[in-house]
Amino acid sequence: MEKYIIRDTYVQFNLEHGREPHSVYELAKLLNESEEAFYTHYASLKAVEKDVWLSKFQETLEQLHNDPVYAGYSSREKLLAFYFLWIQNLLKLRSFILQRKKGFSFRDLRADNLSTLRVAFHDYVNGLLREGEASNEVKERKYISDKYVHGFWIQLLFVLNYWIEDESSEFEQTDAAIEKAVNLSFKLVSENTFDTLLDFGKFVFQSKR
């Protein structure tokens, strides 16, 4: 049995019953499998849930890497391309996600259901940031640079929440939100007024001594 069949069946069960399966047994029955067979793939229903999120993310990255245009983008453009495609892919799960909205808060930064997605996303963004530092798109700042990823995770949750609430046609408001959020974040991590100010402050402080 393939893992994706379990995920799809899990999502389908949620959609059709409006609730999560009560037990692995209930899901396994629908899969025509024994519980033991289920456990060779996933340790719990929670793990399936997490993997639904993670697999959509990985699917998106794979699509991006297969697109020759993507490789030529700057870090900012790569992240934009990621969000646009990710949101597009999530469309297939929209009903499921809207159901989840009641179950737990997407505003919760450490939302358990998204924990594996978070780890993978951190990895991805760290990669983009390293790339950006090499191309001078991102400014390396002592002590602060390492924290950038947390900001980007908040951004991802913002985009997700925005899309969940979005009622515009073709979700075009989400497109605008993504564009603006990513532009802002890259303005913040690039060399900006803050660095000049810091440099100036440092100079004044040092020359006093």
Added chain:
Amino acid sequence: MKEQHSIPTGKVERASKFVSTGLKIGGNYVKHYTKKILDPERDNSELHADNAEDIYATLSNLKGSALKVAQMLSMDKGMLPQAYVDKFSLAQYSAPPLSSPLVINTFMKTLGKTPQAMYDSFELQATNAASIGQVHKATKDGKKLAVKIQYPGVANSVSSDLKLVKPFAIRLVGLKEVEMDKYFDEIETKLLEETDYELEVRRSIELTTQCAHIPNLAFPVYYPEWSSSRIITMDWLEGLHLKEFLQTNPSKEIRNQIGQALWDFYDYQIHQLRKVHADPHPGNFLMRENGTLAIFDFGCIKEIPNGFYENYFALTDRSIYNDEKRVKEIYTELEMIHAEDSEKDVIFFSDLFKQMIDMLTLPFTQETFDFSNETYFNDIYAYMDYVSNLKEVKNSKVARGSRHSLYVNRTYFGLYSILSQLKAEVKTKREFSC
């Protein structure tokens, strides 16, 4: 609202010189326009720059979304004096261009293909930014194409942006809010139409086919199969914008030929089609040295209702003034005078409108009209100035002029303005059949 009060009264007066057509017909808008027709340089630009600064500053306090409001205002360039436009355009330029991924995403979403797959070549970098979208160059089968892409969320923001501007407009024009509603309605409808690219493509094809027989005009071919609700693909047109064109010192014949083509284009639309390209701002026209004129951007089309048309143009027939009852009827129909006006007001405003219309429609009554004639525009300007300073006009709180006159007037002012800058002599005579 606190912000409204923070415009010092002295400045409100100065700012009240900025008014839009029909918002107060016979008011300051006309003055501005005629002034601009006359000579753009002669604008009291310092004063406007000052006012623009104030308004801009106030707008930025308003909701922290000065950009959006400013964008909306500068979207409708025809309505604002140059200084405001320049100031607001600054805000517009600071809206960053769409990122390449968003451009591609828009293609994927609305056409299901990447631009690279659709065209032979596609420049991801935009060549121009327009008010609600940006233009990219592309090629396909050896043809040069212009691809217009709309910013996401524009349609959604139209209504809220207008709401933000409304208190200002009311303050500046000095009309009651209820009176303004009909004009705001009209503007909102038109702006929303402009965001509907599918409608624009349909209309462009319709209008360009209908006007194809007019000599010396060039229209782009539109490609509905490569267009969607947010994308328009059309031919890339060559030519120069008015200002650059004039710098090449075109001969009198060439200028007249272009002027004539422009006049014929509008004449045919208004009188035959009763639908008009109501956005005659110089950016929508490209002029070529062989005396042809390329026209594009049919996003703003005003359909002229028959009742309005008949009343509006009936006034160009001078003999009508012998029939006082009919004239009064027409003025009432056009909402220039109202049922509740006093006898004195009726006489006063009728007289005012008669003179104004006489002046503005002068070109219609002559075989040819020389738009380089400065005295003509001078006279209009002087008269408008006189009118706007009359206390009866200043004190009138009711709107005068039907909602349809807004875009029709705007069209004529735009047309006159271009023709006068072009210094063209044009055959203008036409027989009205009303």
